[in-house]
Amino acid sequence: MPGTRTAPASSRTAPQPAPPAGAAGAPPAPPVREVWFAAWPIAAIFILSNAAMPLYAVWQRQLGFRSGTLTLIYAAYIAGLLGALAVAGVVSDRIGRKPVLIPALLLGIVACLGYATAPSVAALAAARFLTGLATGAAVSAGMAAVTDLAAGRRIGPLPASTAVVLGAGIGPLLAGVLSETAPAPT
Template sequence: MPGIGTRRRTAVGAARCRRAAEAPVRWIWLAAWPVAAVFVLSNAATPLYVVWQRQMGFGRGTLTVVFACYIAGLLGSLLVSGVVSDRVGRKPVLLPALGLALVACLVFATAGGVTALIAARLCTGIAVGAVVSAGMAAVTDVAGPGRRPLAALLASCAMVLGAGTGPLLAGVLSETLPAPTVTVFAVEAVLLVTAVVVVLRMPVPRPAADEGGAGAGAWVRVPGVPRRAGRQLALGVAVFAPGITATSFVLSLGPSLLAGLLGTSSRIVSGALAFVMFLCATGVQFAVRRRGLRTVLVAGASATALGMLVLITAVHAGSVAALVAAALLAGAGQGMGQLGGLSLLNSAVPANRLAEANAALNVGGYLPAALLPVSAGYLSDVVGLTTGTTAFGAVLAALAVGGGALVLLLSRRTSTATP
């Protein structure tokens, strides 16, 4: 029989859940703002790479390495941020992450060489890693147990909408205002300061670390999920990983593809391409939110596979329209994979393990998103952008098809509640 102390802790945890459930709906939306603000930073540099390439003289291989350093920082952050957040709370993780994002803005704005760009991308990646684990879990905590589907939708949409707004905002500001690499990150710093204010006032409870195993094990570890949620994690990663790898490729090498197809290095055009890709990722999540999770995940895998086939067609036919279509399909694939993965975890993982579970999903997604675009970038330097893109598209299409097949196989034994 549980002791008095255990019953008291359980009662306190239940009271915290009730308080979170009573939070006004506007706070669920506001809780998603720090996620969006940090993801604006995550891709704000995309249209500016052509400026830095011209100033610093580096090739596509180096460009994809700079891009991948962000993912290296993110993966390193995920090894600790989810566990720490589940044990000590969301705010003690989110506030330092936002501070590091502000440091990244300063380094980007004053960058004089590739080393500075790498440092800024690492800082950005660490901040994003904390946000995709602790920040997304905070949205769920504020929503409460009865509004978890809404929390998954808003957290996922905040991520992709922020990721798309960053390149567009940077493209427009850098083309229309002086000192492009300074102005962009000064504006982003203001957005991050508002996110700090939101986190300070956010009505999020501290998780009860004595339930569900959150207090056990090492502080730094490969993130995981409770044993009963392993299948849900596998289903999410199977679709989310190819989807986010596709959008990562468009972000890193999309400007080079546009320059080859259009003969333009317009930062507004490259930023707009990324924006419409992530706008599609946002819109598709609202469109499919009432569908069963198996339907959402299979549709996401199909969109990614089709997007890669269209990408191959675009580079061989020299078609800008096909490139835009490929970007839209890639965005749809990531959006549905991300929503499906987060919804599965929200339905199967207790609140005090949710940040670690979110970290596990993103580790599975970002590993191929780091490795494959870098490989494609260096291959493109050797054999040309067309051949490198073709090889990348074929490999990723095969992975997406495999992910969809895995969903069909495993979901027969897994609950697929509507998100």
């Protein structure tokens, strides 16, 4: 509109975070079970990111690749993880935790489908890259969501840390059992 002036970008202020739970003017803190429930995406993504570990020996036999190739597949995960970690935290601070978490979990499902149908080393590397992207985004937004909900509570980051440990342990255990007992483990 003519004649309307806007403040220069340097004078605009970012929205202020809500006061910690329990502080004057703060909304009531959610029940502790909600804080623990908020950690499930972190556990799920760590189950995914670690589930493929025992299956690489099977894929190596099926596809006939060498140990050096396996190293490159693992490097694809790190590339995706670092890329997502560099961006997802900032994005979740700006647009919210759920808009980052939900696509990360969906990307994790796509990665699972990639592992299940991988006909080649390139397909495994692509699935591993997607796993890294999903893990980085889910960890950034998920840990922040748990920390937001736990603000002002003694449990702090305990639910998120527990989810990481459980996911990292359950993923390979579950995949290892399935690879030994299922008729077609991959």
